[in-house]
Amino acid sequence: MATIGKQLFTTLDAGGTLTVEIEEVSFPDPTGNQVLVRMEAAPINPSDLAILVGGADVENAEYTPGKFVAGMPAQANAASATRHGLKLPAGNEGAGTVIAAGEGEAAQALMGQRVSCLPGGALSQYCIADAAMCLPLGDHSAEEGASAFVNPMTALGFVENAKRDGQSAILHTVGASNLGQMLTRICQEDGMGLVNIVRKSDQVDALKGLGATHVVNSSDADFIDQLTGAVRETGAFYGFDPVGGGSLVDTSFLAMERVAAEQMSEYSRYGSNQMKRMFIYGRLDTSPTILTARYGFGWTLSGWLLSPFLQSVGRETMGRMRQRVRDNLTTTFASQYKTRVTLEEMLTKEAVLDYREMRTGEKYLVTPWA
Amino acid sequence: MATIGKQLFTTLDAGGTLTVEIEEVSFPDPTGNQVLVRMEAAPINPSDLAILVGGADVENAEYTPGKFVAGMPAQANAASATRHGLKLPAGNEGAGTVIAAGEGEAAQALMGQRVSCLPGGALSQYCIADAAMCLPLGDHSAEEGASAFVNPMTALGFVENAKRDGQSAILHTVGASNLGQMLTRICQEDGMGLVNIVRKSDQVDALKGLGATHVVNSSDADFIDQLTGAVRETGAFYGFDPVGGGSLVDTSFLAMERVAAEQMSEYSRYGSNQMKRMFIYGRLDTSPTILTARYGFGWTLSGWLLSPFLQSVGRETMGRMRQRVRDNLTTTFASQYKTRVTLEEMLTKEAVLDYREMRTGEKYLVTPWA
Numbered sequence: 001m002a003t004i005g006k007q008l009f010t011t012l013d014a015g016g017t018l019t020v021e022i023e024e025v026s027f028p029d030p031t032g033n034q035v036l037v038r039m040e041a042a043p044i045n046p047s048d049l050a051i052l053v054g055g056a057d058v059e060n061a062e063y064t065p066g067k068f069v070a071g072m073p074a075q076a077n078a079a080s081a082t083r084h085g086l087k088l089p090a091g092n093e094g095a096g097t098v099i100a101a102g103e104g105e106a107a108q109a110l111m112g113q114r115v116s117c118l119p120g121g122a123l124s125q126y127c128i129a130d131a132a133m134c135l136p137l138g139d140h141s142a143e144e145g146a147s148a149f150v151n152p153m154t155a156l157g158f159v160e161n162a163k164r165d166g167q168s169a170i171l172h173t174v175g176a177s178n179l180g181q182m183l184t185r186i187c188q189e190d191g192m193g194l195v196n197i198v199r200k201s202d203q204v205d206a207l208k209g210l211g212a213t214h215v216v217n218s219s220d221a222d223f224i225d226q227l228t229g230a231v232r233e234t235g236a237f238y239g240f241d242p243v244g245g246g247s248l249v250d251t252s253f254l255a256m257e258r259v260a261a262e263q264m265s266e267y268s269r270y271g272s273n274q275m276k277r278m279f280i281y282g283r284l285d286t287s288p289t290i291l292t293a294r295y296g297f298g299w300t301l302s303g304w305l306l307s308p309f310l311q312s313v314g315r316e317t318m319g320r321m322r323q324r325v326r327d328n329l330t331t332t333f334a335s336q337y338k339t340r341v342t343l344e345e346m347l348t349k350e351a352v353l354d355y356r357e358m359r360t361g362e363k364y365l366v367t368p369w370a
Numbered sequence: 371m372a373t374i375g376k377q378l379f380t381t382l383d384a385g386g387t388l389t390v391e392i393e394e395v396s397f398p399d400p401t402g403n404q405v406l407v408r409m410e411a412a413p414i415n416p417s418d419l420a421i422l423v424g425g426a427d428v429e430n431a432e433y434t435p436g437k438f439v440a441g442m443p444a445q446a447n448a449a450s451a452t453r454h455g456l457k458l459p460a461g462n463e464g465a466g467t468v469i470a471a472g473e474g475e476a477a478q479a480l481m482g483q484r485v486s487c488l489p490g491g492a493l494s495q496y497c498i499a500d501a502a503m504c505l506p507l508g509d510h511s512a513e514e515g516a517s518a519f520v521n522p523m524t525a526l527g528f529v530e531n532a533k534r535d536g537q538s539a540i541l542h543t544v545g546a547s548n549l550g551q552m553l554t555r556i557c558q559e560d561g562m563g564l565v566n567i568v569r570k571s572d573q574v575d576a577l578k579g580l581g582a583t584h585v586v587n588s589s590d591a592d593f594i595d596q597l598t599g600a601v602r603e604t605g606a607f608y609g610f611d612p613v614g615g616g617s618l619v620d621t622s623f624l625a626m627e628r629v630a631a632e633q634m635s636e637y638s639r640y641g642s643n644q645m646k647r648m649f650i651y652g653r654l655d656t657s658p659t660i661l662t663a664r665y666g667f668g669w670t671l672s673g674w675l676l677s678p679f680l681q682s683v684g685r686e687t688m689g690r691m692r693q694r695v696r697d698n699l700t701t702t703f704a705s706q707y708k709t710r711v712t713l714e715e716m717l718t719k720e721a722v723l724d725y726r727e728m729r730t731g732e733k734y735l736v737t738p739w740a
Binding site: 050082261286296301302305 | 452664667
């Protein structure tokens with residue numbers, strides 16, 4: 001008994017035409033430890049936008065009901081060569097109700113429950129999901145649980161990673177985001193020092209309202225001095241950046257090196273021995289990352305992704321992290337949305353031009369049955 | 371009984387005036403495990419040039435015998451704020467004869483011997499050096515031993531570091547340098563795969579003459595394809611770069627990712643899980659390092675310095691590396707020089723304008739008693 005429903009797909013052909021459209025799809029019966037979830041809410045995350053929009057010219061796209069077709073500029077198209085011709089589902093995460101389950105024990109235990117899940121095709125009316133990755137939501141609504149995985153586990157992952165590396169403070173370059181707010185609350189709960197960078201004065205106020213102590217505004221003329229002061233006070237030589245492009249990582253390394261240099265008794269042309277560590281975990285800005293020669297050789301910059309990190313911590317730590325998310329879903333790990341749209345509404349020009357800006361605090365929630 | 375001799379010093383004042391000059395200095399008697407070395411030969415390495423010349427306007431400097439005074443542009447001057455007002459010795463390494471020794475056993479054992487040493491003030495007629503860091507040269511000349519430390523230990527360090535990280539191949543972005551030639555010979559001896567990047571076709575020929583198998587010319591139109599092919603054939607997802615500025619690191623990561631993507635069975639918007647690792651160990655180009663968004667998140671870039679690396683390997687490994695250098699000083703670890711100059715000659719306009727270019731294969735050797 002196959003289940004029929006609407007699902008969103010994104011396809012980029014070799015000629016540079018991006019087609020994003022909704023199709024009627026037949027979902028197979030779940031087997032083993034799979035479950036079939038009737039999806040009720042799914043966020044549009046920055047990581048989803050990479051394949052939904054990427055560098056496409058969405059201003060001049062052709063919009064028809066349930067579909068848009070856009071040109072991809074040559075450079076962006078060449079950079080996406082590995083996906084040419086592939087019809088990709090989209091949507092990392094979401095929440096819904098388990099309406100069918102494979103014969104496996106873990107799957108059967110979820111039958112009829114509302115769960116958060118990580119199917120990789122969450123922008124859909126139905127999904128096949130791995131029971132081991134589902135989080136039962138109890139009495140929580142689908143909207144409360146829609147973003148229960150990516151942001152909460154990433155924010156917790158930063159703190160876990162920092163503790164594992166012996167750090168007592170973290171720098172986060174986009175403090176006012178949903179994830180940044182979660183990180184602010186987690187660091188308070190765990191006694192981990194935190195430096196938040198934001199771009200606007202009202203974001204400074206908002207984060208201080210959450211109890212953040214070190215909030216630095218990159219729009220201020222004395223940004224680098226503010227940042228240096230915050231690094232000095234917290235000892236945050238370890239940071240996470242979702243922007244990628246431009247100079248945020250560079251400025252962070254420079255502030256760290258300034259603090260380290262203050263503590264050196266002797267000049268070294270090679271810079272300080274203080275290890276400075278930054279991670280890029282997103283590409284909100286796809287322009288190049290700029291690293292200057294101003295902070296010696298004692299630094300390391302890495303890409304950071306949730307999945308390999310979770311694989312590295314093991315099942316027990318991951319279970320503890322998931323339990324913490326579930327226990328604090330409407331407090332520490334609460335997400336806010338700007339608006340709710342259906343699958344069809346998310347493919348209108350008005351919606352695409354708005355959510356592809358990825359403005360802080362303006363995330364879209366897709367409710368495919370509304 | 372103090373020893374009097376000439377020594378070179380470099381001073382940058384807060385106003386941006388760089389003064390490099392030779393002074394008569396009184397060298398103290400060595401104590402403990404110090405030795406006093408009468409220096410016979412010292413190379414001018416890129417790392418020395420950072421404090422000898424840096425970004426100074428040496429075209430328009432004032433040259434007088436044994437001295438030049440140059441203006442430092444505002445940005446370079448600001449970046450060097452931590453050395454303002456400090457009178458710095460220069461010259462990482464060199465070779466000479468031990469003419470006095472402290473009472474320590476290691477120091478006494480070197481009395482009268484010709485040694486390579488790492489005094490940090492090698493551009494001088496005399497140096498105080500740490501006996502533990504001296505390498506007795508036996509019958510080798512001072513010229514043969516002048517560069518026995520920085521390049522040989524760095525090249526050996528790359529291979530040690532790669533082995534420690536489980537790698538079987540290395541990428542080196544400046545293959546034709548003295549260090550690159552050493553690395554080529556070491557990798558052959560150790561069965562370590564090596565991809566050399568060079569800039570000219572005669573450098574391709576020269577390295578192939580040394581037995582190198584994978585030499586890629588960055589001046590060729592199909593450079594990225596050549597590089598991708600060499601990475602595919604060697605499995606070099608691990609590389610070292612002395613340039614720093616520009617796109618060499620970026621291109622290296624891109625070639626590595628292309629090879630990794632060929633081996634993926636499924637498309638991922640996050641790039642491959644193949645860990646790509648690059649180290650910047652110099653700044654031949656002080657312009658910014660450019661990192662594009664074309665190779666996902668499975669990469670790490672670090673600064674790399676010899677001293678912290680040697681500290682991390684421990685005394686035994688370091689002893690083995692030093693022994694290997696001494697045993698192969700005129701073969702594997704041989705250095706070439708473009709010319710020999712005295713301390714006075716190295717401060718003439720003609721010399722400064724030439725060696726500050728740091729052209730491959732055109733290193734200067736300073737012979738302070740010639």
